[in-house]
Amino acid sequence: MSKKSQDQHRARYTLEFKLEAVRLVKAGQEASVTARVLGMPKQTLSNWVRLAEKGELQGAGDRPVSAEQMELARLRAELARVKMERDILKKANGVLREGITVKYAWIAKNKTAWPVTMTCEVLGVSTSGYFEHQRRRQTSQPSQPGGGRLSNEALVAHIRAIHAEVKGEYGWPRVWKELLARGIRVGKARVQRLMHTHGIKARSKRKFVVTTDSKHDLPIAENLVARDFTPTAPDRVWTSDITYIATDEGWLYLAAVIDLFSRQVVGWSMQPHMQASLVTDALRMAWFRRHPAPGLIFHSDRGSQYCSHTFQDALASYGMLSSMSRKGNCWDNAPTESLWGSLKVGRLYGKKFATQREAMDEVIDWLTFYNHRRLHSTLGYVSPMRFEANWHAGQARKAA
Secondary structure, three states: OOHHHHHHHOOOOOHHHHHHHHHHHHOOOOHHHHHHHHOOOHHHHHHHHHHHHOOOOOOOOOOOOOHHHHHHHHHHHHHHHHHHHHHHHHHOHHHOOOOHHHHHHHHHHOOOOOOHHHHHHHHOOOHHHHHHHHHHHHHOOOOOHHHOOOOHHHHHHHHHHHHHHOOOOOOHHHHHHHHHHOOOOOOHHHHHHHHHHOOOOOOOOOOOOOOOOOOOOOOOOOOOOOOOOOOOOOOOEEEEEEEEEOOOOOOEEEEEEEEOOOOEEEEEEEEOOOOHHHHHHHHHHHHHHHOOOOOOEEEEOOOHHHHOHHHHHHHHHOOOEEEEOOOOOHHHHHHHHHHHHHHHHHHHOOOOOOOHHHHHHHHHHHHHHHHHOOOEHHHOOEOHHHHHHHHHHHHHHHHO
């Protein structure tokens, strides 16, 4: 084959496409999975990751990949990850409600079948806790020396480690619950006292500006939710909103879709504008991930993006019912407002982003943490993924 023919058959990718592929790997998706769904050799993707870390990644412009292709690739990669998560849940059904030691043993047994990081996320345990448990098993060291009371110094070390892992987002209630999840038996009053004594605390919440643009003449949907934020099963009610993030390149806008049952973020989109495509892309991602039955209620504010014909047509095509908050009443969409507060206080406040890409990477990292690991007070201090997994396990037992 001539060199010209070889060039014609060799894929050429833009820098943007390469960066998107690298981002998927850095967000925790296995390189082999990402390469498969993007239709490229794993070695090529590994080379991109290595070059990106050195700041030497370059793109080719003679065969650009369109924005639509990039979005499709992202959705396909996300769908592949979700399928892998469901496979793990199906196989691990018998250990979902077991203690942390049983889960660690199951993860070790299946570490060749799935990535350890993913099985830890799905089973609701920390990756660092798993590897520490394995290390202690190898050295025959108990988690609490002699099975007795940990010293204050040792307990503070555990507290600081958890606080660092969650980047300062947890206060004493969540730190206490995380300690219990790791098999460290301790009273909540002691954790509260030690954190206060050593100045370890969660970031304080702040008030943020809303982005709703309700000054338009588009049709408004009826409020079908009426502040009933407790559906009895997944994918019955979704809620959505838009927020913004400052970067040196300008504002970056983020739209998210939440399943009210588990408070899991099932879809999101980030763009440098607040056009209808921002919320439509978030909806599309949520639908590709979940494929809910017709009749789902989609709740939002009265913003022009959600009222647009483009977005309403997308809702109708998916068989969803539109619901909107009353004018000027943020409490009608309180769960999403709470999400923004957790994101901005827990991760974004005080940070400076030189580029929108930097901000996007930070948000995606936090969303992964939120869905898989963050202990949610509304859910009884388990993560959204764990809450839904427990529900599915309960349904399976009822059907048995």
